[in-house]
Amino acid sequence: MLYATTTASDKRRAFREALASGRLLRLPGAFNPLSARLIEAKGFDGVYVSGAVLSADLGLPDIGLTTATEVTTRAGQIARMTNLPALVDADTGFGEPMNVARTVQGLEDAGLAGCHIEDQVNPKRCGHLDGKDVVDDETALRRIRAAVDGRRDPDFLVVARTDARAVVGLDAAIDRARALVDAGADAVFPEALAGPEEFAAFRAALDVPLLANMTEFGKGTLLTAQQLTDLGMNIVIYPVTLLRLAMGAASAGLDEILASGTQAGLLDRMQTRADLYDLLDYPSYSHFDEDVFNFRL
Known part of the structure; x- marks a missing residue:
């Protein structure tokens, strides 16, 4: 009643334990708090809060127009209505490394189980649009180091998203992902991969949890949960599916x-x-x- 009965720390701990189990965790995107309750009622493993959905909910395109306050507030409203762990899209962290650390702490306070920080330039754009660009290696690594150093709960999951595949190619994207893990990322989200072979290449190169983005009308192939399991993926998000259906x-x-x-x-x-x-x-x-x-x- 009112809000979830499970504490934020318990959700984070449960998320970590589920990741360690080796099974694929399925996280549909919630477009509001009520849809988060529906996701839980249907038996999914977690809730995803998409930056693209949050932007669309405000009537804005996904080109970096939302603020840290808007994302934190809406993500907190969603997270508190479900006993499932909620993972949120934190874009580029909303500023320089100190801003990234503050963003992470705000998301912790709001009850989120984790977030992903990406390596696009500011202002960012949807990962499945053409014309995006990524920052240099040092800037990308500083963002992840700031996120890891900023968190106070060690169970808060810091996921490094890299958009490098579409900009500099698969091999360079894998090299960047390795560096992001060395910088402290708990998991990696390789955005806009072209197909199963590229997921397999990331799996062979990294030994941390990997997140697969199954968004419709994008650049990649829509793979089934079984296919993703066979490829060794650990988390799959369906970020805009419910909003598109609605x-x-x-x-x-x-x-x-x-x-x-x-x-x-x-x-x-x-x-x-x-x-x-x-x-x-x-x-x-x-x-x-x-x-x-x-x-x-």
Whole structure:
């Protein structure tokens, strides 16, 4: 009731233990706190908070326009509504190394289980857009060192994302990933890989957990959970899937209302009132005030 009952430290510890198990952890992207509850109810392993989704939720493109405060606030709202660990996209850390450290501490305070920091130049852009660029080696390493030094909970997961594959090629991306691990990264997120062979190359080169991004309409191939398991991946994110589904359904529903003048034909596509109230756990609120939960469906 109200918020998750599991503490942030317990979520982080559980996330670390699950990663150590060797199985693939599946993290759909939550576009709001309610969808995070749905992800948990469906039995997934964790929740992902996408920078692209957060930008879109604000009506903005994913080109580095969001602030650390906006990301931390929204990520915290999502994290506190689920007992699952939540991993957040922290872009480039929102500034110089000291800003990166402060970003990490803010995300810790907000209850996140981990974040990823990327090596794009500022302002960054979506990893599946053309024209992106990455910083030099020393700048990329300083960001990760700052994130690791800034955290206070050693279980907070620092994931190094590299966009180098699309800029300087696969071999150089692997070299950078190795250096990021040496700088203290707990895991690596190689963005925009072209296919299974490139995931396999990263797996052969690194012995830390690897994150696979299964985003739709991107540059890579959509692989199944079994394929990713066979390739040795440890985390898979579906960052924009739920938002795309929701917006697609919303667009179709609005078209139906315009065409027919009523939403009556859409009822079978909607979440019912009963299902919504169950997800919100209305009955538990009667523990505090019988006047809050005083109705029957």
